[in-house]
Amino acid sequence: MKDRYYAGFMTQRPAFFTEFSKGLSRIRRRFLVVLTDLFALMYLWTLASYCVNDFFYHVRNFTSLPWWVMLIVAVEVAAFWEAFGVSIGMRLLGLRLRPIEEHRLGQHVVRYILWHISPLFLFRLLWKSDAVPWHESVSGLKTVRASEIAMTPRPWYTRSWSVAAVLIMLLSLGAAMLITKVDFYALSTGAPKMMPLWRGLVSPNWALLGEGVRLLIVTVFMALMATIFAVIIAVPLSFFAARNLMHGVVGQAVYIIVRTIADIMRSLNVIIWAIVFIVWVRAGAFSGMLALFVQATANLIKLYSERLESIDPGPPEAIRATGGNRLQVVIFGVIPQIVNPYLSFTLYQWDINVRMSTIIGLVGGGGIGQLLFQYMRIWDYRSAGMMLLLITIIVWAIDYMSSRLRARLN
Amino acid sequence: MADQLVVEHLTKIYERGDILALDDISFSVVKGEFLVVIGLSGSGKSTLLRCINRLIEPTQGKVYFDGVDVTAASGGELRRLRRKMGMIYQQFNLVKRSSVLTNVLAGRLGYVNPWMSAVHRFPREDIEMGLKNLERVGISDQAYTRADNLSGGQQQRVGIARALMQEPELLMADEPVSALDPATSHSVMKYLEQMNQEDGVTVITSLHFLSLARRYGTRILALKDGKIVFEGLPSEIDEARFKEIYGEEAEHVEVR
Missing domain, CATH: 1.10.3720.10 (MetI-like)
Incomplete structure (x- = not known):
């Protein structure tokens, strides 16, 4: 192993600053997981409501509920998803949950509830960069790299993230067809109107x-x-x-x-x-x-x-x-x-x-x-x-x- | 005899990745020596050679060439120092699309008028010298072919001819035979030996194979993780030293 000199070895910064930035870079991935899940859920929801509105009520509208209701529900669903399964964000960023000790009853529920106060944890990082978030230490469920644990292969339709991914793809396709007003009927019936143009092209x-x-x-x-x-x-x-x-x-x-x-x-x-x-x-x-x-x-x-x-x-x-x-x-x-x-x-x-x-x-x-x-x-x-x-x-x-x-x- | 090249406390830290490539290296080379630098890949051999002519800027330490401080030289002075140090490379570093002769003439760039060379005009003596040097390495018939039409061994010989054009006092070779087969390796090494013995050019070369180092070197310098772990005669490297340099799992590989 080579000797390594870290980038910060020559400059002196306030201790809490280095602690905080170290801590931030440690939780960066988990923060991105939440953002990814929120984005995926909001995206799914808006597209689904657009499709329903257009198809059943013939209204072109992306939302049917106030935006803050949608946001709260999305946050709750994301928290639930991350506490009980492998969310799409966890999948994309390569993180998994693992019990620290033996399996305890209700630890997923504890994690889900304590997840809501986890933003306060940012203050803790000012003093201790390697602190464990409360919702992890109390529930005994730790976030680890996916590469660290062996996953048992399971069919794709029993995994929540892959179901979500398939839904996102299908809804994107459906909504895109509605939004761009794909009209195969017009494409087929309008063809004869083009005859003068074709005729003009062959006899310039x-x-x-x-x-x-x-x-x-x-x-x-x-x-x-x-x-x-x-x-x-x-x-x-x-x-x-x-x-x-x-x-x-x-x-x-x-x-x-x-x-x-x-x-x-x-x-x-x-x-x-x-x-x-x-x-x-x-x-x-x-x-x-x-x-x-x-x-x-x-x-x-x-x-x-x-x-x-x-x-x-x-x-x-x-x-x-x-x-x-x-x-x-x-x-x-x-x-x-x-x-x-x-x-x-x-x-x-x-x-x-x-x-x-x-x-x-x-x-x-x-x-x-x-x-x-x-x-x-x-x-x-x-x-x-x-x-x-x-x-x-x-x-x-x-x-x-x-x-x-x-x-x-x- | 006075030392031709003196390296003192040379240290190189690559800022990207914060890697300590050379760690306080000191040694000196007497004129006419054939010094072989050995060590595993990544032990700092290439960095060491490039720090001597400052293709890579050392972080700390001094390099003296004929008593002149290379590390303090700047601009024109550095270029004048560099032209006395020929260099050949593992990947030959020829301009593939240019002719062999143009590649060889590039060795004169430190001497000729920069404005004339900018339009590819070289003095007649230099062109004659180029052809003579190509003859010396045995490829004078290829002078006007494109460099990438040549085989690996021939390309390395073009590299040697280019270095000869500098009329160097020191020749540095960075793993000159790693990309070549064993038979070609020896023919290339023999040219280096010839320059060393007939022209009195000091040679510093890094090599992968200990057998080649023993066969050609008059002195050996072994690097490990950027530090000198051995310095002495080729015959002094026994089994224990070998393990020390290359690690416990290493086996001898012979190139004959």
Whole structure:
């Protein structure tokens, strides 16, 4: 066994503080068990009442009782569940109850009752981090890790937590169908209404071929421009977003800032960025390109930096050992490892951008998509069919090309 | 003769996990020695070697190389010290996608103009020297193939050629033969022996097999849990010492 130095061995903190934080980390799991059980029970209850309300009374309502009544009942059920069986929270967090000595009559009941005053136990932790909670010491039922006791295998339907898990899954499915108004009837009877569209798609309006191709070129170049700009920004920034390259306090701060900005940029959908830039620079191909650029930059920073984080640390180490400086370490140890993956990610991003650029037309971001949605809106399905045909061909072609190129790179 | 390398009270604590990897290590190496460091996995061999050229920053202690305090050196001075210490690795640490020659030339990075090397321009003498060193380790015909097309033994020889490019005074090898088969192991060890005996390069190598350590080492240093448990001649390691270093259950494994 190695000698170990604990993190706190150099800093002095007030005794009660260390005791309390030690104690807190000890009971953290049990606290999470209660939270998990409460969450599971409340979830079960709301979904069940939603299903009942919708099915029997045709009201869309998640609750039928005041929320505080539901909460109290859920707390009681959770306490009961944890005292008498293996609750779903105990299962998920790997805890079990075990009698300390021999089996005593009514110890589960004692535990259930004393469970209610267990929050007061937090004060006790201020002085004694390894104190045993009252509801455990009095009832003689101890919470232990599941791995410490051998469980006899039993069929799943005799275990309360697995029954609860199955109920949660079934109710989620049922409630989800009611909430999203799944309507198989409409799906089957509405099909004939689609006939004009299908007819339009198989006999496209060839007169629009020239106009369509012109806009297709706009679309492809929008995607290309956005990709190029994104690469120019993302390649240098990706080095700042790689944890293994950013050392020290300043490095960590830069890492967090770049990552956060990229995450925010990525979390907003490209459509939302298109709307932002339409307000900013007017509707048209330029705003669409800017929206794609933002999305692509954020995406590429993430892809690139994750690749950087998974490079083999050996070659940079070897360059460092030969006496190379930082620049040489990057040029000889890091870059050779990332050139091909970077190219491959860039091609992939261009592929994504072409597909996205057709969608951007929906909100007025220019390109062929804009025309597609215009014709859709005036029910000119033959013209829309022409646009769809062109989009399909170009998306397929670029997808094929980029996947072939990427295969060559790897 | 004066000590080339002096290590004093070297201690390393890894903050993550609070592990004491090296515990107050002191020893010195005379020029021209072939020092073998043995010990179980996790006993601190790799950490010790990397603390000498500060690839890993030691927590406490001093390292003197030719009388210069390595632990106090910074920036350019540290890089100049590092280029006198060649290093080869268990996993070879070659850039797999680059050519063998480029990998070998990387050994000159401490000497050449950084701006010229940034665009992969090396002086003609260095390229000739690289080819000569490749010839010396017997793979000059592979100079322009990609490093990952080579076998393990060949890759390690590229690693040796890279270290030779530094014209080192000290060569550190971190388990150079652990990833190789026994026959290849000996051929790689023979190159180290050759450098040691013909060029007078001091060698410090960590090894797993005691048989290899006995065959090549002029002195042995045994680590256990970050402490030196034995220091002396290879012949001095008897059954009792062996058990002390490797634990009671250990059995001899021979590599011939």
